[in-house]
Amino acid sequence: MNRPFPNFEAAGLVSRTRRDFLRDAAGLVLGSAVLRASPLVRAESVRKKRKVVVVTFGGGARDQETFAPEGQENIPHMLSEMAPQSSFFTHVTNQGILGHYVATASLATGVYETLNNFASVAPEHPTIFEYFRKQLKRPSSDAWVVAPSNGFHRIGESEVRGFGPGQGARVILPKRLLGLANAGGSADFEHLLHDNYETPLYTPALAGGEVELHQLEMILKLSVGDFASHARTLSSPDELSLYIAKRLMREEAPSLLWITMHDIDVAHSGAYSLYIEGIRRTDRLCAELWKTIETEPEYAGNTTMFVLPDFGRDSDFDAGGNGFQHHRTGDAASRTTWMMVLGAGARHGVVYDTPVQSIDLVPSIGAMMGFSPSQSGGKIIRELA
Numbered sequence: 001m002n003r004p005f006p007n008f009e010a011a012g013l014v015s016r017t018r019r020d021f022l023r024d025a026a027g028l029v030l031g032s033a034v035l036r037a038s039p040l041v042r043a044e045s046v047r048k049k050r051k052v053v054v055v056t057f058g059g060g061a062r063d064q065e066t067f068a069p070e071g072q073e074n075i076p077h078m079l080s081e082m083a084p085q086s087s088f089f090t091h092v093t094n095q096g097i098l099g100h101y102v103a104t105a106s107l108a109t110g111v112y113e114t115l116n117n118f119a120s121v122a123p124e125h126p127t128i129f130e131y132f133r134k135q136l137k138r139p140s141s142d143a144w145v146v147a148p149s150n151g152f153h154r155i156g157e158s159e160v161r162g163f164g165p166g167q168g169a170r171v172i173l174p175k176r177l178l179g180l181a182n183a184g185g186s187a188d189f190e191h192l193l194h195d196n197y198e199t200p201l202y203t204p205a206l207a208g209g210e211v212e213l214h215q216l217e218m219i220l221k222l223s224v225g226d227f228a229s230h231a232r233t234l235s236s237p238d239e240l241s242l243y244i245a246k247r248l249m250r251e252e253a254p255s256l257l258w259i260t261m262h263d264i265d266v267a268h269s270g271a272y273s274l275y276i277e278g279i280r281r282t283d284r285l286c287a288e289l290w291k292t293i294e295t296e297p298e299y300a301g302n303t304t305m306f307v308l309p310d311f312g313r314d315s316d317f318d319a320g321g322n323g324f325q326h327h328r329t330g331d332a333a334s335r336t337t338w339m340m341v342l343g344a345g346a347r348h349g350v351v352y353d354t355p356v357q358s359i360d361l362v363p364s365i366g367a368m369m370g371f372s373p374s375q376s377g378g379k380i381i382r383e384l385a
C-alpha cells in the first residue's frame with residue numbers, strides 16, 4: 001500500500017547522501033540559486049530548433065545499486081561520462097501512485113494522475129505532447145513516444161476538450177512491432193517480447209497492425225525483414241527501444257522524443273543479478289543515446305536530455321517492503337529519486353539538492369521550449385529556466 005508523502009526529513013537525507021556520492025565520485029559541485037542556468041540559450045532562433053529528449057530510467061533503481069559507493073560500478077557511463085556534463089537534481093519526489101503507467105503519465109502531464117495503472121485509459125489531463133504541438137503549431141511527426149509495453153499505448157494524448165485524439169504524440173511500441181513482424185513466423189523473440197513484470201491485468205488488443213507495419217517501412221525506412229533480423233541480435237526490450245529511437249531520430253528528427261526504459265523492473269522477479277544486469281544495460285543505453293544526440297546533426301548542440309526514474313524502489317529497512325524487489329511501501333527510498341539534465345540550457349557538473357517534484361518536469365520543459373502547460377500542478381525548476 002502506498003503511504004501518503006509525509007516524510008520530508010527522510011527524503012532530505014536521501015538527497016543529501018546522494019549529493020555527497022556525486023561530489024566524491026563525479027566531482028560535481030553544489031549549485032545554488034545564484035548560479036542560474038541557460039547561459040548557452042537565449043535567442044528566439046535557438047528556441048525554434050530546440051529539441052528535448054526525455055528518458056525514464058528503467059522502472060527505478062536504488063542508490064545502493066547506483067550512486068552509492070558500492071553501486072557505482074554498475075553505472076560507469078552515467079558517472080564518468082554523463083554526470084560531469086550534467087545538472088544533477090538529487091531530490092526529486094514522486095508524490096503520486098507508484099505504478100509505472102500511472103507514474104509515467106504523471107510525468108507526462110505534470111499532474112499526479114489517479115488513473116488505473118493497469119487499464120487501457122488515456123491520461124486525465126493534457127500531455128506535454130498536446131501542449132507542445134498545439135501552442136507551437138507542430139505537426140504530429142514532431143512528438144514521439146517509444147514505450148516498452150502495450151500498456152503504454154495511450155500515453156501520447158488525453159481526451160481533454162480542446163486537446164485530445166490526434167493532437168498528441170505518436171506512440172511506437174517496439175515490442176508490438178516485433179510481434180507483428182513475426183506474426184505467423186517462427187523466429188524466437190521470446191526474450192524481447194516478455195512484458196511488464198508487474199502482472200498486467202489486461203493485455204490490450206490493439207487494432208491496426210497493418211498501419212503500424214506500414215509506419216515501420218514508411219517512417220523508419222526499415223523493412224519488416226531487416227527489422228526482425230536486427231532484433232534477433234538484441235538482448236533486451238530496452239535495446240530494441242533504443243534501436244527504434246535512433247532510427248526515429250535519423251528519419252523524423254522529432255523535437256520532443258520520450259523514451260521509457262523498463263528492463264530494470266525485472267527486479268520484481270526477485271532475481272538480484274538480473275536487476276543489476278538491467279541497471280548496467282540501462283546505464284550503457286543512456287550513454288549511447290546521449291552520444292547519438294551529440295552526433296546527429298539535427299540534435300547536436302540544440303538538445304536537452306532529461307534522464308529520470310519514474311520512482312525508486314523500497315529500502316531494505318521498511319517493514320512493509322521487500323528491498324530492491326518492489327516499490328510498494330511509499331517510503332522515502334521509493335519516492336525520492338533524481339534527475340540528470342544534459343545539453344542545451346544545463347550547466348555542467350552541478351548538483352542541486354533543491355526539492356523538486358516529478359510534476360515539475362512538464363512546466364520546466366515548457367519554459368525551455370516556449371509553451372505553457374496550463375493544467376499542470378508543477379512548478380518551473382528555476383535552475384533550468
Ligand SMILES: [Zn+2]
Pocket residue numbers: 059100198265268327
Ligand atoms: Zn515495477
